[in-house]
Amino acid sequence: MENMHEILDYIETSKDRSMLATVIHVEGSAYRKEGASMLVTADGNQVGVMSAGCLEEDIMARFEHVWHHGADVYEYDMRSDDPFSWGVNNSGCNGVVTVLLEPLTEKLQSELLHVKAELMNGHAIQVMKLIQKDDVQTVYQSTSNDHFGELSLLKQAVDVPIRSGMWQEMFVHRYEPKPRLFLFGANVDARPVASFAAASGFDVIVTDWRSGLCQDHYFPHATKFIIGFPKETIPTISFRPTDYVVVMTHHFHYDRDIVISLQDLSLRYLGVLGSKKRTRRLLGTSVIPPTITTPLGLSIGAEGPEQIAISVVAQLIEEEQKGDDRRSLWDTQSASI
Incomplete structure (x- = not known):
């Protein structure tokens, strides 16, 4: 998932x-796709990754030049067997990766913090960069219809493709809010699910009626706890179509309350721990709707809380990576622009 969330927090x-590095074009195979970002600092700190170690050292070596002379674009050809090509030999990626390096100026930092605020409010951001020698102009458009940056670029944005990558001299990418995972149940087996999901880029919200289980030392990576019985808490939650829900309270009646309340909502994923037979009993029907995943997790023969958690989070990642068809944000511009 996106490194940008980690970068924005930093x-x-x-x-x-600091200097922001962004993959703007890939030919052939590479470790990361267009839009992957990394932040490096003057003292060598690194937030995010661009590759499996092939590019980072060279990118860091360019810090002072970029900081003093402005943005620049570098092409890394990992198909070459020449050890003097740029310092990496036989990386195995067999691709060409083009990277944009930008100094983190006050202006860019201010724009990125604006991006962070939009993402935290659940809005996606589409960014377009017009890349010319020593100069990068950027415009941002949010699903909230907020637009900022070089607003004059909006006139050129109408025909820009939705997919990440280069279009003539323009780079286009879309940043999505962190996917939210609502984890119903705070038992021992829920703890590794929360931990692995948070490490994989999910915003984890744990909800349970037992306040003694909803503790930071049990769920150190949870963003939020919602304490109460399902019939009390579910009406207070504004679910989004991009949300993931995992039901694993191990309490039949509360699981039934949760599943019946959520089965008709538009959710990205609704998964229920237990067998199909148990889920049919929860629903009181012989047919399980296709919107419900049960049993949870990929079928890898998992046993024990940690292995089961791996299978569950792997399934969440698989669903997230499928993506969906998103229309361009540029056609939602205000008529006044």
Whole structure:
């Protein structure tokens, strides 16, 4: 998933001189796709990854040049067997990766913090960069219809493709809010699910009626706890079509309350722990709707809380990576632009 969320968290509190690296084009195979980002600082700190170690050292070596002379674009040809090509030999990726390096100026930092605020409010952001020698102009468009940056670029944005990548001299990418995972149930086996999901880029919200189980030391990576019985808490939650829900309270009646309440909502994923037979009993029907995944997780023969958690989170990642058809944000511009 996106490194940008981690980068945005870092720049919100850091005062270090920093440089943003972004993959803007890939030919052939590579470790990361277009839109992958990494932040490096003057003292060598790194937030995010661009490759499996093939590019990072060279990118860091260019920090001072970019900081003093402005944005630049570098092409890394990993097909070459020449050890003097740019310092990486036989990386095995067999692709060409083009990377945009930008100094984190006050202006860029301010724009990125605006991006962070939009993402935290559940809005996606489409970004377009017009890349010319020593100069990058950027415009941002949110699903909230907020637009900022170089607004004059909006006039050129109508025909830009939705997929990430280069279009003539323009780079286009869409940043999505962190996918939210509502984890109903705070038993021992829910803890590794929360941990693995958070490490995989999900915003984890744990909800249970037992306050003694909803504790930071049990779920150190949870964003939020919602404490109460399902019939009390579910009406207070504004679910989104991009949300994931995992039901694993191990309490039949509460699981039934949750599943019946959520089965008709538009959700990205609704998974129920247990067998299909148990889920049919929960629903009181012989047919399980296709919107419900049961049993949870990929079929890998998992046993024990940790292995089962791996299978569950792997299934969530698989669903997230499927993506969906998203229309361009540029056609939602205000008529006044």
